[in-house]
Amino acid sequence: MTLAAGLRAPAEAIRRARVAGHLGELLQGRLGPGGPLALVTLPCPGLGAEAIRAPGPLALDQPGAQMLTLPALCDLLAAAGAAPDGRFRLTLDLPPGGGAGASTAARVALLHAAGVTDPATVARACLASEGASDPLMFDRPERLLWASREGRVLAELPPLPPMELVGGFYGPARRTDPADLAFPDISDLLEGWGAADLAGVARRASLSAARCLQLRGPAEDPTAALAHGLGALGWAIGHTGPARALIFPPGAVPRGAAGALRAAGFSRITRFRIGGA
Known part of the structure; x- marks a missing residue:
């Protein structure tokens, strides 16, 4: 058969x-x-x-x-x-x-x-x-x-605050190497995670992403500049791959955000909401 x-x-x-x-x-x-x-x-x-x-x-x-x-x-x-x-x-x-x-x-x-x-x-x-x-x-x-x-x-964590994200993929595919442990310390970013509001979550995510890029590259990543230019609260990345996302309050993604990401070289643009109980 x-x-x-x-x-x-x-x-x-x-x-x-x-x-x-x-x-x-x-x-x-x-x-x-x-x-x-x-x-x-x-x-x-x-x-x-x-x-x-x-x-x-x-x-x-x-x-x-x-x-x-x-x-x-x-x-x-x-x-x-x-x-x-x-x-x-x-x-x-x-x-x-x-x-x-x-x-x-x-x-x-x-x-x-x-x-x-x-x-x-x-x-x-x-x-x-x-x-x-x-x-x-x-x-x-x-x-x-x-x-x-x-x-x-x-550890178990509380629900994320409601948020809206727009993102996609920047750069070539990169498979995860299970033996790769060369990542920055994030212990400090977990302090207060459970009590953080959306701005606090976005700030911690941005710091985690920035530390990873500084240690592992790529050096010319445009995500932080896009987040700043579009008024996002913060940004997140695939720490072992090209996934990228900008973090906004629900309903606050500006018109033209997807176009800005596309112009910067992002592919497969997506927009979605998560968080809440």
Whole structure:
């Protein structure tokens, strides 16, 4: 039976799952010189991965980006305790290597389609498969301080204040290296995070981004200047990829913001709101 035929199986036999990605991180860095690498993700509901599973022998159709080999999918399922069968189709509307969580979102979507939804189980399987993961297997990933190289929650955080963001991708794709721990210390930025208003969150995100760019580059990044010129409260980046976002109060994104980002070389411009209880 072909994959297309499998996907025409009775509706009750087909599982679908969509998992949202993110647009970089509000914070990412070391918790002290020898501490873990930790992050607070910036969720982006409009970007994500979708997986469909139909009955049959193990197969994987990826009409777009090739995120996993068939042996890697078999290993992922085994790590989660799922049966190594099913005809999967995986599609993404976020760029691999973009700092948008494509690798993790793809794996979480595949596991959800396989019937594995326990966040801790999914996190362990993703970490075994990737070597580093984002907390996209959780319902509210932005409410977690996440150790990305360990696949575990370091602390639970309160809801983010409501905010509106406009962003996209600046520069070439860059895949995450799980062995890369060369990030600045962000311990001070976590102090008072839970009590911070939107301006405080935006200021801390901007500092995290600026420290990362100073240490890791690229040197000629225009995001800070765009944020200042457009009156944003702050800005955020993909600390290991080209995702970029400007942070505004809800309803305060100026007309022409998307055009300004596009003129500066940004691609795949997106605008969205997050935060609140």
